[in-house]
Amino acid sequence: SQKIEQNSEALNIQEGKTATLTCNYTNYSPAYLQWYRQDPGRGPVFLLLIRENEKEKRKERLKVTFDTTLKQSLFHITASQPADSATYLCALVRSGNTGKLIFGQGTTLQVKP
């Protein structure tokens, strides 16, 4: 069956460092992959999208990579701040799908001052 996995353990880092979150998938080739941020008690908020033919995408302090050979996406936050503390979700869609997303379970990031 289709599977998408993120590190279930929380990631704790010091302010100013780069946070790297991992998203691995199995059993099919996604058309694209999205990353969302979720704060406690709130719904997910879209951050970035990367297509299958793109290796890397950047937006301000955020960078996403997509390696279809390794079946993996990495999400980087550079110069991290305590305000970046949240749960980050990856989601993918297969080619030909009607926009239905398959989500990973999320990784919680805690940035300490």
Next chain:
Amino acid sequence: NAGVTQTPKFQVLKTGQSMTLQCAQDMNHNSMYWYRQDPGMGLRLIYYSASEGTTDKGEVPNGYNVSRLNKREFSLRLESAAPSQTSVYFCATGTGDLYQPQHFGDGTRLSIL
């Protein structure tokens, strides 16, 4: 501009009771989705509606029904609530375009005793 509004925000039910969760959007999006989020499981798609007048099952539809009342509103009904349906329920909308993100409401926290 409210985006995606879910009501109620919290609800406690007894086993066997029925309940309808409401979702309304002002984004003029064609597609609407219902997800449930459980600890360690990530977001799972219950039902979706690609456009007004159509609905389809997602990954976990059993025990639920939906109604796409009009373009703005998409409701989720639990006919006979079970403790296994205790979860946080999120409604989302999208354009239906494969490469566009989904926009989420802030969820309904439902406990079934």
